[in-house]
Amino acid sequence: MNPDSPECSGEQQGDQNELEDTVKQRSLKALGTTGILKKEPVEATEPAGATDANLPEDAPVETTNTVELENSSEEVPDVPDSAAAMGDSSMLPIDRPQKAPLPRGRAILLAALTPGATAQPTQQVTPQEYINAIIQNMTLDQKLGQMMIVQFVGPDYGLDLSTMINQYNVGAVLLFTVNNNIQSKNQLRNVTAQMQKNSAIPLVIAIDQEGGTVDRLASLDGPHPSATSIGATDDPNKAMVQGIEDARDLSSYGFNLNLAPVVDVNNIYNDQLNLRTFGKNPTIVTQMAGAYLHGLQQSGKVLGALKHFPGLGDVANDPHISVPRLTRSLSQLESIDWAPYRSLIQQGNVHMVMVTHEIVTSVDNTQPSSLSYKLVTGILRNQMGFQGVIMTDSLTMEGITAFYSPGQAAALAIEAGSDLLMGARSPDEVAVMINGIKQAINAGQISQKRINDSVYRILMLKYQMGLLHIPTT
Numbered sequence: 139m140n141p142d143s144p145e146c147s148g149e150q151q152g153d154q155n156e157l158e159d160t161v162k163q164r165s166l167k168a169l170g171t172t173g174i175l176k177k178e179p180v181e182a183t184e185p186a187g188a189t190d191a192n193l194p195e196d197a198p199v200e201t202t203n204t205v206e207l208e209n210s211s212e213e214v215p216d217v218p219d220s221a222a223a224m225g226d227s228s229m230l231p232i233d234r235p236q237k238a239p240l241p242r243g244r245a246i247l248l249a250a251l252t253p254g255a256t257a258q259p260t261q262q263v264t265p266q267e268y269i270n271a272i273i274q275n276m277t278l279d280q281k282l283g284q285m286m287i288v289q290f291v292g293p294d295y296g297l298d299l300s301t302m303i304n305q306y307n308v309g310a311v312l313l314f315t316v317n318n319n320i321q322s323k324n325q326l327r328n329v330t331a332q333m334q335k336n337s338a339i340p341l342v343i344a345i346d347q348e349g350g351t352v353d354r355l356a357s358l359d360g361p362h363p364s365a366t367s368i369g370a371t372d373d374p375n376k377a378m379v380q381g382i383e384d385a386r387d388l389s390s391y392g393f394n395l396n397l398a399p400v401v402d403v404n405n406i407y408n409d410q411l412n413l414r415t416f417g418k419n420p421t422i423v424t425q426m427a428g429a430y431l432h433g434l435q436q437s438g439k440v441l442g443a444l445k446h447f448p449g450l451g452d453v454a455n456d457p458h459i460s461v462p463r464l465t466r467s468l469s470q471l472e473s474i475d476w477a478p479y480r481s482l483i484q485q486g487n488v489h490m491v492m493v494t495h496e497i498v499t500s501v502d503n504t505q506p507s508s509l510s511y512k513l514v515t516g517i518l519r520n521q522m523g524f525q526g527v528i529m530t531d532s533l534t535m536e537g538i539t540a541f542y543s544p545g546q547a548a549a550l551a552i553e554a555g556s557d558l559l560m561g562a563r564s565p566d567e568v569a570v571m572i573n574g575i576k577q578a579i580n581a582g583q584i585s586q587k588r589i590n591d592s593v594y595r596i597l598m599l600k601y602q603m604g605l606l607h608i609p610t611t
Contacts, residue, residue, distance in 0.1 A: 268608050269597045272339075273590055278579075281593045282572045283307030285552070287344065287529065289314060289563045293321045295332040301565040303337050308568065309596055310342035310395070310558060315354050317563075323358050323391070330392025339597075340605035346397035347384055350413040359387055365400055365426070369416030374429035377416075381433025381442075389439035394603050396434060397443045397492060399427040401478040402451040411450060418451075420477035428482050435487065441603060444482065446494035446531065447518060448507050449475030453496060461506065461537045462496040471500065476522070483524050489599055490527045491518060493556060495537030506537055508551055515555035527595050533561035533571075545574020552584055557592035 263271075273281070287310035290299040302308045311333055313319040313326075320326055330343050347354050350364020362384070368377050388396055403423050404415040416426040427444070434442045448471065453462035466475065482488050493514055495506040501517065502510040508530045518524050533539075533547040542550065548559050548571035562568040578584045600606050 262610065263608050265598065265601050265608060268606070269594055269601065272597060272606075273593050276593070278576070278586075278589070279572070280307045281589050282575055283568075284309035284339065284593050284596050285557060285559055285575075285589075286310070286562055286568055286571065287312050287342070287558050287560045288568060289317055290319065291317050291563070293318055293325050293329065295329055295336075298564050299333070300336065302562075302568055303333060303341070306565060306568045306572070307338065308341075308562075309339070310344060312344045312346075312397075312560065313354070313393075314345075315357070320354060320357065326358070326391045334392065340600060342395050342596075342600065342603070342605075343393050344395040344397055345388065345393050347388060347393075348398045348400060348414055349380070349384075352414060355387060355391075358391075364413040365416045365430075366413040368430075369422060369426050372422070374425050377426045377429040378433035381430040382436060383433075385434045385437050385440040389437065393440060394605070395441055395443065395490070397445060398434070399430045399442060399444065400446070401427045401444050401482070402446060402449055403474050403478070404451045405474070406452055406454060408450060408454055415451065420474050424478040424481045427478055428485065428487070431482065431487055435489075438604060441489045441599070443490035443492050443529065444479060444488055445492035447479060447491050448494070448496070448498050448501075448513055450494060450496065451475060461540055464496050464498045466500065468500045471498070476517070479518070479524075480522050483522050488524065488526060489602060490529060490558075491524060492529050492531055493518070494531045495535055505550075505554075506541060508533070508538065508556065509542070509547065509554050511554045513554075519555050525595070527558055527599050528556045529558035530556050530560050533559060534563075543570075543574070545570050545577070548572075548574045549578035549584065552588065552592065553578070557595050 276284075283306045286302075286306070286308040288302050288308050289312050290296070290302070299311070303311075313330075319329070333341055333343065345354050346352055347362070348365060349362035349368075350366065353362050356362065363380065368380060384396060384398075388394075399416070400411070400414045401423055402411060402415050403420045404411055404418055416423045431442045431444075434440055448464065450462065450464075452466055452475070453464050455462040464471075464475075472480075479488075479491065493508045495508050497503065497505075498507055498510070498513060502512040505512075507513045514528060518528065530551050533544060533551065538547050541547075544561065544567065547561075551559055552575060559571060562571055575584065579586070579589070597606060
């Protein structure tokens with residue numbers, strides 16, 4: 139992404155407990171007696187400093203809201219084929235979250251997940267069954283909302299943000315300094331806490347905190363080293379330590395996703411990648427990015443995302459303002475640009491990959507990479523075996539708008555294989571994207587199973603983040 143483009147003390151313990159209780163009650167109320175998430179309007183609050191989620195400067199943000207379902211007599215659908223690997227423990231390098239006790243009156247959930255059976259006090263729901271049960275009880279609008287990662291303008295929990303979270307059920311929010319989302323430590327903690335408090339299904343709250351020229355937290359915590367400076371040390375331990383420090387800082391502000399590390403192998407000068415890559419050698423990039431990712435995800439509080447697939451290291455143009463053309467041969471792509479992705483995915487520590495917008499002439503000479511089935515599904519999903527969440531870079535960049543409207547781009551990105559769509563900055567823009575997807579569904583271009591597969595991967599990611607807790611007796 140472009141560096142300038144729009145991630146308690148004893149006295150406060152009572153307030154914190156009250157906040158956690160409110161979050162849980164809202165989640166349960168939103169699910170109602172049918173297990174279906176209800177649209178419940180929440181009015182925009184006063185500026186963050188004046189909300190009841192007001193937190194001290196040094197207090198970490200805890201995301202405590204969980205999703206639990208009421209009984210359902212319907213059968214649970216099979217785990218999506220394309221997401222089956224997500225249920226494998228090898229795809230869960232992060233410790234599983236602590237299981238939350240089943241609320242009173244909800245013990246029958248276990249029987250609901252096993253058609254024809256009665257509730258057994260010792261029966262345990264698997265993550266796959268639990269997530270499928272959530273999907274089964276969601277409307278199409280709620281599913282499509284989960285597939286949106288949105289932006290907002292301003293430092294507070296305002297009307298637009300409230301509408302996107304409560305009316306459109308968006309699954310993720312991305313914060314930017316250029317959008318005036320980050321002003322102070324206390325303000326940042328307040329707005330992320332308010333977002334989580336008002337979301338029926340816990341949110342992915344993201345930032346791209348790379349350090350160097352993309353240092354969103356510099357005004358709060360001082361400057362962070364660039365990937366290039368870390369790569370120059372040729373010391374993976376330094377990258378891992380930086381990942382640990384970034385996770386500590388990000389989680390303290392309420393972030394659970396960092397759109398980093400950059401794994402582009404930089405071979406020519408590209409202004410947008412200046413100081414953002416670990417090096418010019420795929421082996422170095424793989425080692426340093428892998429070490430950083432390990433450190434970032436070590437605590438289990440923050441996950442990372444590899445970017446920018448299929449690779450911006452050999453293009454001079456910026457997809458924010460033009461349509462780059464990557465002209466490397468397939469063998470060059472395999473040995474240089476895709477080597478870090480393939481290696482890190484095989485290590486089982488990658489949960490998300492971001493796809494950028496460029497024409498890759500040796501694979502698909504007609505579609506930008508983020509809208510290309512050949513690249514997203516053919517290469518990343520099938521050949522590399524990646525079963526995590528695939529997200530697009532912003533669909534409002536010139537690399538996309540030069541070809542398609544936002545509604546068309548949203549539908550094509552899903553057809554290509556992406557799960558999480560970036561670009562909407564207002565309720566109206568969310569509506570345009572969702573309507574474009576619905577039109578493609580009605581036209582038979584996108585199946586309900588295709589939507590369910592994406593929502594499954596997104597909810598599994600939230601389970602891995604510790605945001606969703608499996609009820610127990």
